[in-house]
Amino acid sequence: MKLQVVVLGAGFGGLELTALLSDAISDGLELTLIDKSDSFYFGFSKLDVLFGRKESDAVRIPYRAIVKPGVRFVRESVTAIDPEARRVTTDQHVYEADVLVVALGADYDFGATPGLAEGGNEFYSMAGADRLRKVLPSFSKGHAIVGVTSAPFKCPPAPSEAALLLHDYLSSRGVRDACTISLVMPFGIPIPPSPDTSRALLAAFAERGITYIGDRKVTSLDPARKVAILDDQREMPYDLFLGIPKHCAPEVVLKSGMAENGWIPVDKRTLRTKFPGVYAVGDVTSVGTPKAGVFAEGAARVVAASLIAEARGGGESSQYRGAGSCYIEFGGDRVGRVDVDFFSGPKPTGSFFEPSLALVEEKRHFGSSRRSRWFGL
Numbered sequence: 248m249k250l251q252v253v254v255l256g257a258g259f260g261g262l263e264l265t266a267l268l269s270d271a272i273s274d275g276l277e278l279t280l281i282d283k284s285d286s287f288y289f290g291f292s293k294l295d296v297l298f299g300r301k302e303s304d305a306v307r308i309p310y311r312a313i314v315k316p317g318v319r320f321v322r323e324s325v326t327a328i329d330p331e332a333r334r335v336t337t338d339q340h341v342y343e344a345d346v347l348v349v350a351l352g353a354d355y356d357f358g359a360t361p362g363l364a365e366g367g368n369e370f371y372s373m374a375g376a377d378r379l380r381k382v383l384p385s386f387s388k389g390h391a392i393v394g395v396t397s398a399p400f401k402c403p404p405a406p407s408e409a410a411l412l413l414h415d416y417l418s419s420r421g422v423r424d425a426c427t428i429s430l431v432m433p434f435g436i437p438i439p440p441s442p443d444t445s446r447a448l449l450a451a452f453a454e455r456g457i458t459y460i461g462d463r464k465v466t467s468l469d470p471a472r473k474v475a476i477l478d479d480q481r482e483m484p485y486d487l488f489l490g491i492p493k494h495c496a497p498e499v500v501l502k503s504g505m506a507e508n509g510w511i512p513v514d515k516r517t518l519r520t521k522f523p524g525v526y527a528v529g530d531v532t533s534v535g536t537p538k539a540g541v542f543a544e545g546a547a548r549v550v551a552a553s554l555i556a557e558a559r560g561g562g563e564s565s566q567y568r569g570a571g572s573c574y575i576e577f578g579g580d581r582v583g584r585v586d587v588d589f590f591s592g593p594k595p596t597g598s599f600f601e602p603s604l605a606l607v608e609e610k611r612h613f614g615s616s617r618r619s620r621w622f623g624l
Contacts (some may be wrong), residue, residue, distance in 0.1 A: 256350035259540035276317035313609025389486025441597025
């Protein structure tokens with residue numbers, strides 16, 4: 248009998264798990280990978296699209312490129328999850344599994360921030376980045392706000408990157424002196440686990456005249472007055488708003504009975520849920536690491552190792568360390584890196600690597616290696 252695995256979501260977690268299981272136990276595997284989209288893109292590519300460095304079509308990788316032994320990709324929307332029966336219903340079929348892995352990521356609740364849909368622009372979805380890309384050329388003077396509306400949110404460095412790259416973009420057009428840039432973040436420092444990274448970012452902001460407003464969130468926008476209202480009731484006039492919308496678990500997860508306090512709780516070492524044979528990885532969980540692809544990938548490796556060990560007659564083979572590296576665009580064609588470890592010590596720690604051209608190449612390899620491993624490209 249082949250191991251029947253159903254993986255919901257073809258992001259970092261789902262793709263890494265699929266590749267590892269196919270490589271190790273393809274002869275004994277029947278894995279169905281389900282995603283509602285027809286293509287994948289790296290989160291960092293949204294900034295490339297936003298600032299006109301690449302076209303959106305150029306950064307999409309079609310899921311039809313997945314050709315792996317023991318694996319079948321289906322483009323369908325998940326409409327119901329029964330974790331007790333390990334049964335998944337989509338808009339087309341019903342699937343039953345020996346092992347169910349939920350890797351559906353986080354959705355965006357645009358309605359949670361009054362005025363955002365009418366008076367702001369978000370760049371956390373590819374569609375939003377593409378729309379905002381068309382807005383940027385018309386911004387030549389005034390106040391730009393990069394504003395976070397809620398926590399947690401994906402890729403904690405991304406708002407800082409957006410502010411720095413916006414500085415470069417406006418400078419290249421010769422209009423930077425006519426513009427001001429503010430960054431509103433819910434953290435006292437940009438990257439809390441790494442004071443060194445935060446100091447480097449704050450220094451970069453100061454050097455470029457970017458105002459950092461920490462420990463604050465944007466709670467609403469007044470499009471008629473073009474004012475952002477913060478959670479301390481402060482009002483900030485704006486001419487351009489680049490928003491990070493509230494994140495939430497997909498509705499189908501919330502209705503499944505798996506979620507508690509908005510996200511799926513898991514054993515932080517094994518990624519097992521309270522339902523036998525059901526795992527959850529990545530942004531959809533409350534595991535305690537940032538909502539970023541590299542952490543979903545690391546969690547998927549632990550689940551894969553466990554399933555491979557069981558398939559070969561062994562026991563648990565590894566535990567999740569909550570460690571990962573994030574590349575940070577500092578502008579000026581330089582990239583830095585922060586390595587963060589959440590579970591090894593009494594508190595999260597981070598190591599900072601100064602921006603350099605070498606890290607630009609390392610980031611490029613990060614993307615190309617995963618294109619190769621997951622899609623054979």
